[in-house]
Amino acid sequence: MAEHDLEVQEALARDFQPAMEGPLVGEKRSSHAIAEEYAKADPIYVAKTAALPQKYSHYRPILGDGNCGWRATGFSYFETLLALRDAARLEEEIARLTSLNNLITTVGGVEEWLFEDMVAETISLLRDLVTTMQSSPDAAEQLLLQRFNNPEVSNAIVYHLRMLASAWLKGNAAIYQDFIHGDLGVEGYCKEWLDAPNQEIDHLGIMLLIDVLLKPVGFAVEIIYLDRSAGSQVNSHMFQDEEDGVPTNPGSPIIHLLYRPSHYDILYQDRSASLPLQQPVDDVVRSSDIQVNRATDFTKHQIVQGSTTTLNDFSNLDMNSLLSIPGFCPPPTPSHLGFPAQYTSIEPSYTGSQLSASISPVSPARSPGDVSNLSVSAGFPSQQTANLISPTLPPQHPAQNAFPPSNTQIPIHGHGPRLHPISPSLPAHPSLSPHAPDPSSPSSASSFRPSKYEWEAAADWQEPVVFQTSTFKNSHYNTAHYNNPNFQPEEWNPESEEAESSRGRKRST
Amino acid sequence: MSAQKRIAKELAEVTSNPPAGMIIGLVDESNVHNWDITMDGPEGSPYVGGKFKLLLTLPVEYPFKPPTINFKTRIWHPNVTFDEQGSMCIGILKGDTWKPSSRIMNVLIATQNLLIEPVPDDALETSSAELFKNNRPLYEKEAKKYTAQYAIGK
Numbered sequence: 001m002a003e004h005d006l007e008v009q010e011a012l013a014r015d016f017q018p019a020m021e022g023p024l025v026g027e028k029r030s031s032h033a034i035a036e037e038y039a040k041a042d043p044i045y046v047a048k049t050a051a052l053p054q055k056y057s058h059y060r061p062i063l064g065d066g067n068c069g070w071r072a073t074g075f076s077y078f079e080t081l082l083a084l085r086d087a088a089r090l091e092e093e094i095a096r097l098t099s100l101n102n103l104i105t106t107v108g109g110v111e112e113w114l115f116e117d118m119v120a121e122t123i124s125l126l127r128d129l130v131t132t133m134q135s136s137p138d139a140a141e142q143l144l145l146q147r148f149n150n151p152e153v154s155n156a157i158v159y160h161l162r163m164l165a166s167a168w169l170k171g172n173a174a175i176y177q178d179f180i181h182g183d184l185g186v187e188g189y190c191k192e193w194l195d196a197p198n199q200e201i202d203h204l205g206i207m208l209l210i211d212v213l214l215k216p217v218g219f220a221v222e223i224i225y226l227d228r229s230a231g232s233q234v235n236s237h238m239f240q241d242e243e244d245g246v247p248t249n250p251g252s253p254i255i256h257l258l259y260r261p262s263h264y265d266i267l268y269q270d271r272s273a274s275l276p277l278q279q280p281v282d283d284v285v286r287s288s289d290i291q292v293n294r295a296t297d298f299t300k301h302q303i304v305q306g307s308t309t310t311l312n313d314f315s316n317l318d319m320n321s322l323l324s325i326p327g328f329c330p331p332p333t334p335s336h337l338g339f340p341a342q343y344t345s346i347e348p349s350y351t352g353s354q355l356s357a358s359i360s361p362v363s364p365a366r367s368p369g370d371v372s373n374l375s376v377s378a379g380f381p382s383q384q385t386a387n388l389i390s391p392t393l394p395p396q397h398p399a400q401n402a403f404p405p406s407n408t409q410i411p412i413h414g415h416g417p418r419l420h421p422i423s424p425s426l427p428a429h430p431s432l433s434p435h436a437p438d439p440s441s442p443s444s445a446s447s448f449r450p451s452k453y454e455w456e457a458a459a460d461w462q463e464p465v466v467f468q469t470s471t472f473k474n475s476h477y478n479t480a481h482y483n484n485p486n487f488q489p490e491e492w493n494p495e496s497e498e499a500e501s502s503r504g505r506k507r508s509t
Numbered sequence: 510m511s512a513q514k515r516i517a518k519e520l521a522e523v524t525s526n527p528p529a530g531m532i533i534g535l536v537d538e539s540n541v542h543n544w545d546i547t548m549d550g551p552e553g554s555p556y557v558g559g560k561f562k563l564l565l566t567l568p569v570e571y572p573f574k575p576p577t578i579n580f581k582t583r584i585w586h587p588n589v590t591f592d593e594q595g596s597m598c599i600g601i602l603k604g605d606t607w608k609p610s611s612r613i614m615n616v617l618i619a620t621q622n623l624l625i626e627p628v629p630d631d632a633l634e635t636s637s638a639e640l641f642k643n644n645r646p647l648y649e650k651e652a653k654k655y656t657a658q659y660a661i662g663k
Contacts, residue, residue: 111612114609115610151570159573159609163610191608195608195610197573197607198573
């Protein structure tokens with residue numbers, strides 16, 4: 001590191017004062033608080049911290065007592081394990097960490113009776129999380145926070161981690177010894193940096209801890225460096241198992257740590273809780289599928305999810321707004337060819353509905369060859385639509401009058417506002433705002449996420465979309481359209497659509 | 510609780526197999542944090558023949574913070590303050606070098622060795638440290654004198 005950098009770092013270390021009192025591990029809070037801390041600081045800091053909450057909604061402050069990096073990583077390890085809601089996984093970790101005692105005695109050279117009580121705290125926390133988690137996940141989270149704020153327990157766990165890192169270094173000296181500064185050597189480094197109880201974690205320490213604790217359980221770690229280097233975005237580095245630069249486990253949970261000179265805090269990317277106004281809606285969404293929030297994913301979702309339960313859940317959401325987005329139709333891509341088959345397979349579960357039978361002039365058996373020319377109505381078979389809407393109709397509603405079969409497509413697709421009386425779920429609109437899958441939510445643990453980059457993309461999309469009026473909804477100023485990959489503003493023209501109506505539509509080949 | 514468990518194990522180790530010339534017990538049976546140690550002045554040192562009472566205090570944060578040792582019997586030594594406190598400075602017990610995996614047994618042995626081999630560069634008492642470095646016979650004479658005065662027959 002250049003001397004100048006060191007000076008800058010030292011200056012920053014003087015400027016930034018991590019909390020020296022208060023809880024060892026704080027409550028999760030909005031990361032806007034970090035930006036506020038720096039509001040009067042260097043302009044580069046201000047820019048970087050202002051951008052921070054957009055990507056990382058929350059942070060958790062860790063006490064700056066010389067163990068913050070160890071404690072932050074340790075806490076995140078337990079918290080991420082807990083978020084998996086997988087008792088078997090926790091049991092595996094109990095077995096793995098118990099077996100690592102052997103490493104500490106044989107390679108680390110510490111007699112077991114000297115450290116067994118520290119390991120016992122780690123193991124007992126894992127065990128208690130298993131039992132508590134099954135009855136109440138919230139209580140398990142509270143238990144974790146409480147144990148980590150009990151100095152005796154917390155320090156025992158942290159020291160257990162130090163001993164693991166120390167033994168891991170001794171056992172893999174060839175890999176790491178070049179990272180040791182000066183002429184300390186492996187033994188000297190262990191003594192000075194790892195074994196001393198209040199010595200701050202350094203870069204090698206973090207590497208060791210990730211390698212011994214987190215990589216084997218499949219967790220990746222992203223460290224976000226908040227320093228005064230040029231740029232308006234924070235620098236970050238991802239630590240994960242890689243093969244030729246490609247993550248071997250791309251869907252793995254990611255722990256985010258915020259590094260400020262000589263201090264670590266925890267960052268979170270979950271957005272759901274950051275927008276409290278949306279809470280009730282989010283719960284509905286979470287119970288169905290998180291992907292439903294993203295209009296771009298809607299078509300994919302149809303392919304992945306064939307179950308009728310999910311489709312019923314859609315009735316809680318306002319699909320009319322999606323339909324009224326101009327150009328909202330599946331793209332003429334190979335994946336689209338699967339649609340007719342998809343809808344055919346769903347069909348039996350809905351044939352019993354009087355409404356769907358009466359208003360489905362578009363044959364679900366439309367051949368794949370027509371696909372590339374499907375307009376909005378055809379791309380979204382009205383049979384499907386009718387089923388989405390029907391649960392919101394009062395049972396005795398004269399459905400046939402409201403939707404004359406001959407006229408079905410136009411009112412549904414061309415004139416969203418006319419459907420409003422039967423869409424009490426209109427307030428659900430804010431749910432269309434972005435939010436990244438919440439790592440702590442049970443559904444995300446099992447939801448299919450083909451690539452981690454998709455998650456990043458979701459997190460990068462910031463502004464909540466609020467549809468205020470139906471006019472605005474259809475306006476080209478409505479930014480929601482940009483999330484539809486097929487949106488082509490110049491192609492949509494209200495007049496021409498009116499003129500074409502069903503006549504033009506059906507003629508198109 | 511884990512601190513007390515650890516201390517209990519350490520106490521069991523040193524009482525069942527104490528270092529030569531040491532008697533170890535608790536000051537108060539109900540408190541494992543204060544140990545009462547009687548150490549014979551080791552052979553090969555000017556302190557031989559003396560019986561030194563030490564108080565070993567284990568902090569509540571033990572083993573994450575080091576224990577402290579005070580000489581209750583006055584001792585004239587470069588690394589022990591020559592006053593009622595009798596504070597002892599020894600590398601193994603310094604905050605930045607203490608390791609929670611250190612054993613009290615080793616602390617006691619190190620203390621015994623310190624009486625045989627003072628560390629004048631780390632001295633708390635400069636006068637005895639100067640003598641130890643520059644005039645060993647006079648140092649030995651002074652140490653014997655104070656041992657006789659404070660540590661023999663008391």
